[in-house]
Amino acid sequence: MRYSFAERTKAMLSSPIHFMRSLSTRESFISFAEELPAEELFPISSLEAAAAAVISKSPAALQYGEPQGYLPLREWLCKDFKERKGTDVDAGQILLTTGSQQAMDLLARVYVEPGDPVLVEQPTAPGFMQILKMQGASIVPVEGDAEGISPERLQEEVDRLKPKLLLVSPNFTNPTGVLWSLARRREVLDICKTRNVLIVEDNSYGDLHFGGIGAKAFYGGHPSLFSLDDAGKGGQVLHIGSFSKTVVPALRTGWAAGNKKLIETMIMAKQLADWQSSHFNQCLLHYLLESSTFNIHEHIQMLNREYETRLKLMTELLKRPAWKNVRYDVPGGGMFIWVKLPEALDCVALLKCSLDKGAAFLPGTLCYPNGGGSEYIRLNFTHPGRDELLLGMNLIGEAISEFTARS
Numbered sequence: 321m322r323y324s325f326a327e328r329t330k331a332m333l334s335s336p337i338h339f340m341r342s343l344s345t346r347e348s349f350i351s352f353a354e355e356l357p358a359e360e361l362f363p364i365s366s367l368e369a370a371a372a373a374v375i376s377k378s379p380a381a382l383q384y385g386e387p388q389g390y391l392p393l394r395e396w397l398c399k400d401f402k403e404r405k406g407t408d409v410d411a412g413q414i415l416l417t418t419g420s421q422q423a424m425d426l427l428a429r430v431y432v433e434p435g436d437p438v439l440v441e442q443p444t445a446p447g448f449m450q451i452l453k454m455q456g457a458s459i460v461p462v463e464g465d466a467e468g469i470s471p472e473r474l475q476e477e478v479d480r481l482k483p484k485l486l487l488v489s490p491n492f493t494n495p496t497g498v499l500w501s502l503a504r505r506r507e508v509l510d511i512c513k514t515r516n517v518l519i520v521e522d523n524s525y526g527d528l529h530f531g532g533i534g535a536k537a538f539y540g541g542h543p544s545l546f547s548l549d550d551a552g553k554g555g556q557v558l559h560i561g562s563f564s565k566t567v568v569p570a571l572r573t574g575w576a577a578g579n580k581k582l583i584e585t586m587i588m589a590k591q592l593a594d595w596q597s598s599h600f601n602q603c604l605l606h607y608l609l610e611s612s613t614f615n616i617h618e619h620i621q622m623l624n625r626e627y628e629t630r631l632k633l634m635t636e637l638l639k640r641p642a643w644k645n646v647r648y649d650v651p652g653g654g655m656f657i658w659v660k661l662p663e664a665l666d667c668v669a670l671l672k673c674s675l676d677k678g679a680a681f682l683p684g685t686l687c688y689p690n691g692g693g694s695e696y697i698r699l700n701f702t703h704p705g706r707d708e709l710l711l712g713m714n715l716i717g718e719a720i721s722e723f724t725a726r727s
Contacts, residue, residue, distance in 0.1 A: 350712035356703035366614040385599030389416025393606040423560040423576040437481040443687035459689035468500030491526035495698040497651025529653035530628035555579040642717030679715040
């Protein structure tokens with residue numbers, strides 16, 4: 321049979337990310353392309369104990385749950401918002417989702433009409449761009465600098481297009497790793513408030529921070545846009561996050577926190593999509609977070625120590641001769657280094673050569689909605705082990721050397 325797929329499916333079918341994921345299952349293949357944590361750091365024994373306890377003590381965990389998500393876990397998130405960020409959030413303001421990706425998808429379904437202009441950081445996360453393209457949005461990039469998205473450029477685009485939505489990631493932006501300044505956060509929020517632009521604030525990487533900046537950046541110095549908007553009571557910010565980067569991705573538990581009216585509308589879309597995210601996974605996660613044998617904050621500190629070590633190793637490898645003409649800023653957190661290649665070296669051509677050698681990275685072109693980015697690559701430093709980091713960076717370095725030798 322000849323299938324007649326909707327035009328919008330081209331946003332999925334044309335993506336090379338799926339091809340690279342299929343390659344990453346090959347033995348000895350090393351990928352720096354994906355947004356993966358290190359599985360050797362997963363709390364396996366604690367998860368085993370939590371799963372056994374939930375099944376034996378609460379068979380109802382295997383039943384259907386509420387579309388909004390397991391109430392005790394939503395209450396735990398409220399407590400965490402209060403204790404760590406000084407933000408008062410009600411459980412009715414939180415929707416549990418199948419990762420932060422679904423939170424963005426649900427919001428796009430209920431808020432974005434085909435042709436609506438949506439503003440994003442330039443560059444931005446490729447997964448979120450695919451969601452917006454599937455919904456028929458007109459994606460408009462806004463440039464920024466080391467402090468975050470440019471207020472001047474944002475103001476220009478808001479005045480010109482009157483968009484409904486701005487998508488940002490102030491805490492270690494994917495892919496650049498930029499940490500927005502407090503002043504920049506306030507400026508952006510003020511612009512969007514004045515022009516009635518909803519902000520989607522992705523905080524998927526906010527807990528991964530290095531170099532001792534954590535207390536200053538997240539417990540006073542750099543509050544979230546959500547906190548600055550009075551925890552959603554201002555109605556200007558939808559805050560999305562996930563346990564995928566800090567506990568395990570397979571539990572597929574993320575959340576959206578925002579104004580109750582917005583959350584209620586997203587809940588209706590959630591019921592149409594899959595009725596609920598896994599009730600069992602949410603019960604298991606809540607049991608784990610409340611367990612006396614597992615401390616999520618100590619676990620995150622351990623992750624940050626190890627990831628900082630891997631980041632330092634990658635930056636040392638970037639000083640080797642093959643990489644000598646690249647440029648990059650060392651991020652203070654997150655999962656990626658955003659690298660500018662030597663002049664005239666195209667990231668897609670380099671990727672083809674690197675794949676042949678057994679290593680991959682994310683080409684910068686996937687992070688630019690309207691073309692561009694061919695001089696950039698994104699390298700993930702959290703997933704590969706130290707030996708894989710060394711070998712993979714050497715393989716990509718060989719590919720770079722071959723290209724530069726030809727020019």
